[in-house]
Amino acid sequence: xxxxxxxxxxxxxxxxxxxxxxxxxxxxxxxxxxxxxxxxxxxxxxxxxxxxxxxxxxxxxxxxxxxxxxxxxxxxxxxxxxxxxxxxxxxxxxxxxxxxxxxxxxxxxxxxxxxxxxxxxxxxxxxxxxxxxxxxxxxxxxxxxxxxxxxxxxx
Numbered sequence: 001x002x003x004x005x006x007x008x009x010x011x012x013x014x015x016x017x018x019x020x021x022x023x024x025x026x027x028x029x030x031x032x033x034x035x036x037x038x039x040x041x042x043x044x045x046x047x048x049x050x051x052x053x054x055x056x057x058x059x060x061x062x063x064x065x066x067x068x069x070x071x072x073x074x075x076x077x078x079x080x081x082x083x084x085x086x087x088x089x090x091x092x093x094x095x096x097x098x099x100x101x102x103x104x105x106x107x108x109x110x111x112x113x114x115x116x117x118x119x120x121x122x123x124x125x126x127x128x129x130x131x132x133x134x135x136x137x138x139x140x141x142x143x144x145x146x147x148x149x150x151x152x153x154x155x
Contacts, residue, residue, distance in 0.1 A: 002040050002092040003041060003089055003092070004090045005041065005087070005088070005089050005090075005136055006086075006087070006088040006089075006090070007087050007088075007136075008086040008087075009088075012086075012090070013088065015088055015096050015098035016094075016095065016096045017095055017098075018098050018100050019050050019097055019100065020057065020060075020100050020102065021048055021060070021100060022048055022057045022064065022101065022102045022103070023046040023047065023048030023101055023103040023104070023142065024046065024047055024048060024061035024065040024075070024103075025079055025103060025105050025106065025143065025146055026065060026069075026071060026105075026106045027105065027146075028124055030124075030126075032126050032127075033124070033127065033130070033143065033146075034047065034065070034073075034108070034122070034124055035122070035123060036118070036119035036121065037119055037121035038118065039120050040118075041136070043134045043136050044121075044125075044134060044135045045136065045139045046103070046139055046142060046143070047064050047068040048064050049064040049068070057104075058075045058104055061075060061102070061106070062106070067116070068116065068118050068119050068122075069111075069113055069114065069119065069122045070112055070114030070122065071110075071111040071112075072108070072110045072111050073106040073107060073108050074107060074109055075104045075105070075106050076106055076107050077151075078102075078103075078104055078105065078152050079104060079142060079152060079153060080103055080145060080154055081102055081103075081152075081155070082099060082100075082101040082102075082138065082141070082155065083098075083099060083100050083101075083155065084099050085098055087099035087138050127143075127147055130143065
Protein backbone atom coordinates (compact mmCIF):
# COMPACT_ATOMS: atom_id res chain seq x y z
CA UNK A 1 0.00 0.00 0.00
CA UNK A 2 1.50 3.32 -1.06
CA UNK A 3 1.41 6.50 0.95
CA UNK A 4 2.10 10.19 0.67
CA UNK A 5 3.06 12.29 3.69
CA UNK A 6 2.17 15.96 4.04
CA UNK A 7 3.46 18.38 6.66
CA UNK A 8 1.73 21.74 7.03
CA UNK A 9 0.70 21.55 3.38
CA UNK A 10 -2.50 23.46 2.51
CA UNK A 11 -3.08 21.03 -0.39
CA UNK A 12 -3.13 17.98 1.93
CA UNK A 13 -6.35 16.01 1.96
CA UNK A 14 -8.54 16.16 5.07
CA UNK A 15 -7.87 13.42 7.62
CA UNK A 16 -10.54 10.74 8.03
CA UNK A 17 -8.84 8.59 10.70
CA UNK A 18 -6.77 8.91 13.83
CA UNK A 19 -4.96 5.67 14.63
CA UNK A 20 -2.54 5.22 17.55
CA UNK A 21 0.90 4.21 16.38
CA UNK A 22 4.21 3.63 18.15
CA UNK A 23 7.82 4.12 17.08
CA UNK A 24 10.98 2.79 18.69
CA UNK A 25 14.16 4.86 18.55
CA UNK A 26 16.77 2.15 19.15
CA UNK A 27 20.28 3.24 20.10
CA UNK A 28 23.19 0.80 20.27
CA UNK A 29 26.18 0.93 22.64
CA UNK A 30 28.11 3.16 20.21
CA UNK A 31 25.25 5.68 19.98
CA UNK A 32 24.16 4.64 16.48
CA UNK A 33 20.44 4.86 15.69
CA UNK A 34 18.51 2.10 13.93
CA UNK A 35 16.69 3.32 10.82
CA UNK A 36 14.78 1.64 8.02
CA UNK A 37 14.24 2.89 4.47
CA UNK A 38 10.51 2.58 3.79
CA UNK A 39 9.59 0.88 0.53
CA UNK A 40 6.44 3.00 0.18
CA UNK A 41 8.13 6.42 0.40
CA UNK A 42 11.86 5.74 -0.05
CA UNK A 43 12.57 7.78 3.09
CA UNK A 44 14.50 6.66 6.14
CA UNK A 45 12.44 6.36 9.33
CA UNK A 46 12.29 4.94 12.80
CA UNK A 47 10.62 1.55 12.93
CA UNK A 48 7.00 1.87 13.95
CA UNK A 49 3.39 1.36 13.04
CA UNK A 50 -0.22 1.03 14.09
CA UNK A 51 -1.07 -0.43 17.48
CA UNK A 52 -3.04 -3.68 17.49
CA UNK A 53 -5.92 -4.41 19.83
CA UNK A 54 -4.63 -6.37 22.82
CA UNK A 55 -1.19 -4.79 23.01
CA UNK A 56 0.17 -1.77 24.82
CA UNK A 57 1.75 1.12 22.95
CA UNK A 58 5.20 -0.03 24.15
CA UNK A 59 4.55 -3.61 23.00
CA UNK A 60 3.52 -2.21 19.62
CA UNK A 61 6.84 -0.34 19.32
CA UNK A 62 8.84 -3.50 20.11
CA UNK A 63 6.77 -5.65 17.70
CA UNK A 64 7.01 -3.13 14.87
CA UNK A 65 10.77 -2.79 15.36
CA UNK A 66 11.28 -6.55 15.10
CA UNK A 67 8.96 -6.87 12.08
CA UNK A 68 10.47 -3.95 10.18
CA UNK A 69 14.17 -4.29 11.02
CA UNK A 70 14.95 -7.80 12.32
CA UNK A 71 16.16 -6.28 15.60
CA UNK A 72 14.58 -7.36 18.89
CA UNK A 73 14.83 -4.41 21.25
CA UNK A 74 13.56 -3.44 24.67
CA UNK A 75 12.04 -0.15 25.73
CA UNK A 76 14.31 1.87 28.02
CA UNK A 77 12.53 5.23 27.98
CA UNK A 78 9.86 7.44 26.52
CA UNK A 79 10.65 10.12 23.95
CA UNK A 80 7.20 11.64 23.54
CA UNK A 81 3.76 11.86 21.96
CA UNK A 82 3.73 13.34 18.46
CA UNK A 83 0.27 14.47 17.32
CA UNK A 84 0.74 17.28 14.82
CA UNK A 85 -2.62 17.89 13.04
CA UNK A 86 -0.59 19.31 10.16
CA UNK A 87 1.09 15.94 9.58
CA UNK A 88 -1.19 13.96 7.27
CA UNK A 89 -0.51 10.53 5.79
CA UNK A 90 -2.64 9.59 2.78
CA UNK A 91 -2.80 5.94 1.75
CA UNK A 92 -3.78 4.62 -1.68
CA UNK A 93 -6.77 2.78 -0.18
CA UNK A 94 -8.42 6.11 0.75
CA UNK A 95 -7.42 6.19 4.41
CA UNK A 96 -6.08 9.61 5.39
CA UNK A 97 -4.51 9.69 8.85
CA UNK A 98 -3.64 12.52 11.16
CA UNK A 99 -0.35 11.77 12.93
CA UNK A 100 -0.61 10.13 16.34
CA UNK A 101 2.65 8.51 17.42
CA UNK A 102 3.98 7.42 20.78
CA UNK A 103 7.75 7.25 20.43
CA UNK A 104 9.84 5.17 22.80
CA UNK A 105 13.58 4.88 23.27
CA UNK A 106 15.12 1.42 23.26
CA UNK A 107 18.24 -0.68 23.13
CA UNK A 108 18.91 -3.74 20.97
CA UNK A 109 18.80 -7.21 22.50
CA UNK A 110 19.40 -9.45 19.47
CA UNK A 111 19.08 -9.80 15.72
CA UNK A 112 20.68 -8.34 12.61
CA UNK A 113 19.39 -5.56 10.36
CA UNK A 114 17.22 -7.33 7.78
CA UNK A 115 15.27 -6.01 4.79
CA UNK A 116 11.65 -7.11 4.43
CA UNK A 117 8.34 -6.30 2.71
CA UNK A 118 8.20 -2.85 4.36
CA UNK A 119 11.86 -1.83 4.35
CA UNK A 120 14.37 -2.13 1.53
CA UNK A 121 17.18 -0.90 3.77
CA UNK A 122 17.92 -1.26 7.48
CA UNK A 123 21.03 0.29 9.03
CA UNK A 124 22.65 1.53 12.20
CA UNK A 125 23.62 5.14 11.60
CA UNK A 126 25.83 7.48 13.58
CA UNK A 127 24.09 10.78 14.35
CA UNK A 128 26.70 12.61 12.23
CA UNK A 129 25.58 10.61 9.15
CA UNK A 130 21.87 11.42 9.41
CA UNK A 131 22.06 14.69 7.45
CA UNK A 132 23.02 12.78 4.31
CA UNK A 133 19.73 10.81 4.27
CA UNK A 134 16.22 11.57 3.02
CA UNK A 135 14.33 11.59 6.35
CA UNK A 136 10.81 12.99 6.68
CA UNK A 137 10.70 16.15 8.86
CA UNK A 138 8.49 14.40 11.45
CA UNK A 139 11.17 11.73 11.94
CA UNK A 140 13.91 14.37 12.00
CA UNK A 141 12.03 16.12 14.80
CA UNK A 142 11.83 12.94 16.86
CA UNK A 143 15.48 12.05 16.33
CA UNK A 144 16.48 15.67 17.00
CA UNK A 145 14.48 15.72 20.23
CA UNK A 146 16.33 12.61 21.38
CA UNK A 147 19.77 13.90 20.40
CA UNK A 148 19.16 17.27 22.09
CA UNK A 149 17.72 15.71 25.26
CA UNK A 150 14.30 17.41 24.73
CA UNK A 151 12.05 14.68 26.01
CA UNK A 152 9.52 13.68 26.87
CA UNK A 153 7.96 15.69 24.08
CA UNK A 154 4.23 16.04 24.63
CA UNK A 155 2.96 17.78 21.52
